[in-house]
Amino acid sequence: MNLATATDWMNDWDPLIILVSTVALTAITGYYAYLTRSMASSARTAAEQSRIAAEASLSSVAVAEASVDVQFDVKPGMLATLGDVRQLLSRLESEGSRPDDTVSFSKVTSWQNLLLTCRGATVTVHGLKLTYVSVQNPDPTDSNVVSSTGTYYEDMDLIPTENLPRLCHAGETVQFEVKDRSAGENLAEIRATISYSFGNGPVRAREANWTRPPVTHTHESDSTARH
Structure with missing residues (x-):
């Protein structure tokens, strides 16, 4: 393929290449956004569970200490x-x-x-x-x-x-x-x-x-x- 033929091929397929690249980039960006939201949600869930566990622990300690003579x-x-x-x-x-x-x-x-x-x-x-x-x-x-x-x-x-x-x-x-x-x-x-x-x-x-x-x-x- 000579230079002129390559240039013609690029001109013919350039819009399609740009479209495919754009779609691929959009898909990758969306996937990373989903992962980020998922990780943030998991972090919030873990923090909430830790808070509940800490409150339950403090409540248990308070009940135990209240029963001490x-x-x-x-x-x-x-x-x-x-x-x-x-x-x-x-x-x-x-x-x-x-x-x-x-x-x-x-x-x-x-x-x-x-x-x-x-x-x-x-x-x-x-x-x-x-x-x-x-x-x-x-x-x-x-x-x-x-x-x-x-x-x-x-x-x-x-x-x-x-x-x-x-x-x-x-x-x-x-x-x-x-x-x-x-x-x-x-x-x-x-x-x-x-x-x-x-x-x-x-x-x-x-x-x-x-x-x-x-x-x-x-x-x-x-x-x-x-x-």
């Missing part, structure tokens, strides 16, 4: 300074008390710490907030008349005596400092909110209350000395 006890620590005790004893001796007399230190003790005891499952303690304190105020003219003064606190964090967070097993205690409480106050009720978690999981909150046990009054408990 987690409890806390709180108790006030009433302490007195050595100087206050010495002054009380000196006064009682000057008033004629004998060495074998029973002595009450309630009027010189003050609320200085709060003991948190973990019960049940092992948890990580993050902190404690004081939310409510009730103090009884006996009538000085009538010992049978008692009024109460309740104080609500908003997010009053108590300072721990050790570094937190810390792991707390059943029966172990964490101590928190309590400041600026008056000596001799008659605590009736304490409410607190404890922040805790299971290991490195989300921090949760649990309330704990303390109520002063009933006091059985005797002729010795209301006096500073037994005669």
Whole structure:
């Protein structure tokens, strides 16, 4: 085939070649577009399935943790300074008390710490907030008349005596400092909110209350000395 013949052949078949090439390119482009949509759809389906699986896993963990027995006890620590005790004893001796007399230190003790005891499952303690304190105020003219003064606190964090967070097993205690409480106050009720978690999981909150046990009054408990 000489050059002239080849040129004539190209001129005759060029439209058909262009048409075939265009159709082939369109088909290839359409196929790749279909593959792209299919892959995107598969990715969305996989992501949705992963999300559902993750939510189901979190729900299972939440149900399992909710069934765990987690409890806390709180108790006030009433302490007195050595100087206050010495002054009380000196006064009682000057008033004629004998060495074998029973002595009450309630009027010189003050609320200085709060003991948190973990019960049940092992948890990580993050902190404690004081939310409510009730103090009884006996009538000085009538010992049978008692009024109460309740104080609500908003997010009053108590300072721990050790570094937190810390792991707390059943029966172990964490101590928190309590400041600026008056000596001799008659605590009736304490409410607190404890922040805790299971290991490195989300921090949760649990309330704990303390109520002063009933006091059985005797002729010795209301006096500073037994005669």
